[in-house]
Amino acid sequence: MKTFEELGTLPKVGDLIIRTIPTHLDDNLFMITDIWANDTYIIHTGYSLSARHIRVYFSPTGQDTQ
Secondary structure (H helix, E strand, O other): OOOOOEEEOOOOOOOOOEEOOOOOOOOOOOEEEEEEEEOEEEEOOOOOOEEEHHHHHHHEOOOOOO
């Protein structure tokens, strides 16, 4: 799956994103619930992620994997 950086986009509020390198700590799937100052994204767990972090380590869901 391509990252947001490879696609040249960023998610919008309500989008589901998935971590490109899975971890055992959580389900690796997150929903964007708010955006602050165009560079801080709030996910459904209440944590914030920087736009830079999302570009590199996350992908939008629903990409064709074939």
